[in-house]
Amino acid sequence: MAAVSVENIIMSYGKKKQKINALSDISFSVAAGELFGIIGPDGAGKTSLFRILTTLLLADSGQASVNGFDVVKDMKQIRKRIGYMPGRFSLYQDLTVEENLHFFATIFQTSFSENYNLIKDIYVQIEPFKNRRAGQLSGGMKQKLALCCALIHRPEVLFLDEPTTGVDAVSRKEFWDMLQGLKKQGISILVSTPYMDEANICDRVALLQKGKILSIDSPAGVIAHFKNPLVAVKAKQMLALLEKIKTLDFVQDAYPFGEFHHVVLQNEKAVPSLEQELEAADLGHITMHKVQANIEDCFIQLMKN
Amino acid sequence: MNNDTAIRTHDLTKRFGGFIAVNKISFDVKKGEIFGFLGANGAGKTTAMRMLCGLSIPSDGMATVAGFDVYKENEKIKKSIGYMSQQFSLYDDLTVKENMRFYGGIYGKSNQFIKEKTKLILDQLQLKNEANLLVKSLPLGWKQKLAFSVAMFHEPEIIFLDEPTGGVDPVTRREFWTMIYKAAATGTTVFVTTHYMDEAEYCDRVSIMVDGRIEALDTPAALKKNYNTNSMDDVFLQLARKATRKSD
Amino acid sequence: MKQFFVFIKKEFYHIFRDKRTMFILLGMPIVQIIIFGFALTNEVKNAKIGVLDFAKDAASTSLITEIQASRYFDIAQTLSSQKEIEPVFQKGNVKLVIVLPANFNAELTHLHTAKIQIIADATDPNIANQLTNYASAIIRDYQQRITENQQLPYTIQTQVRMLYNPQMKGAYNFVPGVMAMVLLLVCTMMTAITIVREKELGTMEILLVSPARPFRIIVAKAIPYLLLSTINIASILLLSVFVLGVPINGSIWLLLGVSMLFILVSLSLGLLISASADTQQTAMFIALVALFLPTVMLSGFMFPVANMPVVLRVLSNVVPAKWYYNIVNAVMIKGLGVQAIWKELLILSGMLIFFLGLAIQKFKIRLA
Structure with missing residues (x-):
């Protein structure tokens, strides 16, 4: 029961x-x-x-x-x-x-x-x-x-x-x-x-x-259930970074997440594209790495769908 | 007084009878900085914040806010700061527009200023269609964002945010922080308390209060390094567990 | 049953730990009795008067001594001519002047008649009326005594008796009114507020979710107030008998019995308010506007109902305090028994059943 x-x-x-x-x-x-x-x-x-x-x-x-x-x-x-x-x-x-x-x-x-x-x-x-x-x-x-x-x-x-x-x-x-x-x-x-x-x-x-x-x-x-690749990025100018990422068409979503921004990408192919784009932009000390989504990422994705 | 300093305290103390709520805290907040003010319940955050807002006279020590002395110039301080808390923010039974008109009026802004600013905020928040709705009919997330804009209405030098995002959904929470980033980018100093440790990461520098004292103050990255961990949550837990005081 | 007692115990903790509640519950009745009994009394004491004595003989002197000795008057001015009368009134030094003619003693003893002039400041007609009445009474007393001494065959006496309240004491009127007000305050307002406070604090949520029977919760909340009200009745009665000197002419048991009935009516009104109010403020507001004002205005204790316009007279019938006020007047002051108040008793009982039924019906076992 x-x-x-x-x-x-x-x-x-x-x-x-x-x-x-x-x-x-x-x-x-x-x-x-x-x-x-x-x-x-x-x-x-x-x-x-x-x-x-x-x-x-x-x-x-x-x-x-x-x-x-x-x-x-x-x-x-x-x-x-x-x-x-x-x-x-x-x-x-x-x-x-x-x-x-x-x-x-x-x-x-x-x-x-x-x-x-x-x-x-x-x-x-x-x-x-x-x-x-x-x-x-x-x-x-x-x-x-x-x-x-x-x-x-x-x-x-x-x-x-x-x-x-x-x-x-x-x-x-x-x-x-x-x-x-x-x-x-x-x-x-x-x-x-x-x-x-x-x-x-x-x-x-x-x-x-x-x-x-x-x-x-x-x-x-x-x-x-979170299938998209998720990347955490960080730079010196966090606000400018976020604005830049949001203009990219292979990015599904991007939002601040702790010390990083989390970037939800449309597919695996977009990962190197993101890397290229960000290196081209001069935002200072860019670091990025793939991360595992957590409940909050899932909640955000579910909310937006 | 350095022109780049928005808030400066030295040995700032508040006693209530024999109880030392805030014990000799000293720190500087730079102009345009996002300063996270963390601490467990009862650590003395609220008391410290009240002194800085000119609502409570310190027992000892010195503090200047926007260049004004907290003992003598609290009226001037009030004009240079904005304040938003989770509990009190907007009048539920006034419309969005009326709330802005009211706050603009409190700070003695001209009608022209109020009109233009109101239009600007409604545009930014995409609330144009809701301008004449009562605030209580808005969803919580919108209310919080609106409350922030209203606290920023008179273009203060420093804005104090007391747990601004409690209970807000994760998407709105991020939109809210984007607004904070933007405010800081235009030179407004942001002084913020929060219970969400991931939000501590958004701050330029973070101070952690334990039992009325500031036990740690640094950038989130440096704090994590010093405490040998990779999350702010853990830094906070390590520090807050030292607390011996257990009352609010 | 144990649940029930633990509840009552808890309620007493709330009361004893809040100084303001304690004061309202136990201090208010005493304060009200004292305010109404002393400060707001319309009884005149030690009024300042002037005396213009043209006679200055044995009779006039002894009459003046008598006036001075009474607790109503205090001779503040001894005048020597007619011309001085006007100025002392204008200055407001005196409220009344007594003029004794020359040859007062001679006329009194030989002609058996003498004239005394009493001049009063009638700016406040009620006071002027009272003062002249008191003065006439003292003079009549005096006249009566000297006539007795001379044992003359015919003496005309005017005799005025003030029924039930021979000294025309204000307290007779106020005690029943204060009793009604205090019981209403304690039982209705305080009961409503404590129940609504549990809603506000959220403790009602937990209580409703517990196996405690909702109605028993409410009854348990009312009981401490019932007990405290009986203490209040006792203290009011003790104060009125021993401090204000208002006697209980009728049966004390009957008085306590009807008071109990009125307490129950007030408690059910309190429950009714608590069922419809969600904040302590609302409860207080309803209690004040819907109960307190009508009690003060329409129960007959401030203003006589008989003199009111028809609408108010009709309206006053729904004010429970009016009936209780009538009962207390009848039992306590007039000393009447049940046969004189059966109509009022019936009305109050009807009100009790009606309000209690409505309160039970409106009481929510859920939140919304």
Whole structure:
């Protein structure tokens, strides 16, 4: 049985005149025990999708189920079995770390000690601050506390909506390590993120843009779909370089990428042509080498097609 | 004061009671430079940026922005800088045009100037047809680009960007950075914070703050060499892990 | 059940940890009682007056002493001629001048009749009216006493009694009004705000996704406010009895019972507001405009409903506070029993069922 199954979900906002499709005909499924990532920028429809799956919103049409329970009919069953961490920090800022945990444990009809094993690894990191009010924690600590609260009743499926947004790189890395640990405990996890580089840690990802799924596959599978040759180039005058590359007709796309510009070429034959063109242009210290595309390159290509 | 320097700080410090948010930071930013200002949550980035924008008086040390002293001339500083953050940028319930008119007005620009500049920006962003739409009806990516143009409306010498690309799709993020490149090419100094480490690579120089201090400041290439790695992400992680401070 | 208690406990944490909430909840009633009871009273105390005594005999002196001794008046000017009267009024030094004619004692003892002139500054007619009433009352008292001493066969007495409020104390009028206002503030506004705050913070999302029954969440949120309101009623009643000297003439249990009914009406109004508002600001705005203003204006506690235009009189019937105000007036001040207020009780109960039903119907178990 799939942990999450979504079939032809359509969801729109606004009045008749200006109807905006938050989700247009989305279908996918998450296997039990899988760490599944929904990768997409703000406004892609990630939050709407999460709210439909956590029974908070009703879709216009389509069907969805969590662990076999229908999100509309079996609302109560689902609410007992899932853990949810909304995008905004949503714990009680004026309660201490411990009070928040005990409160949510009781709300979910369990106790802090009952499932302590599950959250132990995460909790020990915030334990030194257990008497501090949640509002006074740092961003990373807040995320950890929110995760503990979402896990306190040992949910079967965990929904994490943008858990790493606005969190610094160190905390983000720690957070993903924690998710790997939870996966080992057999919890199915559906997580969304706007950070493309986080896709690689998921078992499978769905790239979501403007309410449409661009691609669903394992990260390696998504990358394998990127067929064009990709070249990273660098010069002293980066802006002039980019403008020059964009004028070349064998270049499909070019964009800044870290310290380089990534150049998507139409075919293998274009690689030497690019080399020639750039050497002819006087842009100073040109270096170029072929690179493997990553999820972000794929996302850009899929977005433009 | 060197004419090529846009921002200069020396031992700039901010204390809140016993807590030292920013601890003796010193750096220079050259005119037309894209300066990346990185740091973990709570490292003191926002506090430092506020002092440079003339919003907060330092506890100690010196700083000049566009040649003006942050203690005494903060009104002059405000006129010479532009500011854009992820949270506050534009009025959602005003149209694209009205937003520009408003910001032009705040900076005391003439009607003629506002009119011409508005036309120029609408052309550049290809927003001519959307000029009279409410900002809230625009997609997020457009809003961010528009916000940047509006922050640049009064042609400031220095522009401060506080996590300008959070949550934006990868294509728009790059279009955004192309705009930053162009602004820098025309001599505007860009001071930018970001959580995306690949964006740190776009900067001419990057400083990384840890626990209120600047722990590293160099070009991305030199930083990677010094820390013996090939990604800025790793440089950042190596430095930020040293942090002992854990509160915002 | 454990869920329920943990919820209530959490709600108390929120209240106790926010000084502003604490003040509104527990300080406001006291402040309001004190403001209304003392500062805003229309009762006159120690008004400055002038006396022009042409007689200067035994009778006039003792009458003046009596006036001076009363808590209403304070003789600020002793005048010596008619000409001085005008200037003291113009300067605003006094609000009233009492003129005692020459031969006051002689006329009083021999003719059994004497004339006293009372001149009042009628710029504020209400105050002038009150002051002359007080002065006449003191003079009548005096007259009565000397007549008793002489034991004459016929004495004409004017007797005016102020029903229910013999000293015409403003507090009698305000206490029921303040009770209605405070309960509305605490139960309606605070309840609505705390529920909406959970929506704003996003914690409502988590609560809705939990197995906690949505309606139980709401009831649990209301309970602390119910408890605090009873404390407020107690403190208002204690203050009014022991500080303002307003007695509870009727049954205290009946008074507490009807207050409980009104609290429930207010709570259901709070729930109704929270169901339709998405931000704390909106909740506050609705509470103020839709509830607070009508309560102050139309419940009869500031302005008598009977004197209002028909439209407002009709409108005042939908203001719950009006009925509660009438009940408290009847029970607390007039000392009446259930038979006098059954109509109001019925109306309030009807309102409770209606608002609660609407609130339950509008309460969302989902987000949008």
